[in-house]
Amino acid sequence: MNNTSIYLSSYGIRPSVQRIAIMRFLLDNHNHPTVDDVYDALREQIPTLSKTTVYNTLKLFVDNGATLHISIDEKNARFDGSVEPHTHFRCKKCGCIIDIPMNIEDCLPKGLKFDIEEFHFYLKGLCENCKKR
């Protein structure tokens, strides 16, 4: 029983070789990978891995609150192992995605009549490098 197994279990997710590898990848790489990014990165380690499993596993993680599904990139779904609410910035030129710490709760209008369960805050523009050019 390793750390990642315990981590998965704490979200009610049964560990398996594939699930542990995918979660470890998410926790080690905070670069908001796509399904293909995860698949390509783990194929070497787990040659039999199928893309279906990556899809299923990421969906399982999201449904259990262990992973965030990020839709800042209209082309592909992206995933984030940090589940603390934070904001994402995406450069319209180079496509880089940067985390921005932000106290989202403070921003919300008071007295909303809804139960808010998820926040997805996205900013788009030019990153520091791209804006110089």
Next chain:
Amino acid sequence: MNNTSIYLSSYGIRPSVQRIAIMRFLLDNHNHPTVDDVYDALREQIPTLSKTTVYNTLKLFVDNGATLHISIDEKNARFDGSVEPHTHFRCKKCGCIIDIPMNIEDCLPKGLKFDIEEFHFYLKGLCENCKKR
């Protein structure tokens, strides 16, 4: 030259029968329609309308800043004729989408090193009706 033509022209978009109809539909229906919603609603009015034209036209509107592309619904792209920055709430049960006025500029952390050009703020949870049940 009607109002909608003038409105389109103010965004540098040449008016056409299809473009006017689509923009009028967006301005009259603030319910965040999908491509299919727009297509289905206008087919009666313009029987020869093609879905490709709806796609092309909405893309043209978005590229020219006349329409917002909303990605709160991971299944389909949605569009909003109100281009003032505001927040969207989506009910996870009934799927309704509600506009929330919000001063987004005030929320941003100060001293960001990026040029921010777009804001997309999404909230998800249960709407007033659904949370009662």
Next chain:
DNA sequence: GTGCTTGCAAATCGTTTGCAATAGC
């Protein structure tokens, strides 16, 4: 051996592309 998990292949479906027909100045 029973139920959960995986992975292949095929299907699905939103969206884009190529290109010929059409409309507007």
Next chain:
DNA sequence: GCTATTGCAAACGATTTGCAAGCAC
């Protein structure tokens, strides 16, 4: 007549589904 716009049909590509094989307790 020339250029921009439209619309059909086909292509594309991300994601989902069906189902049989594999794995774990």
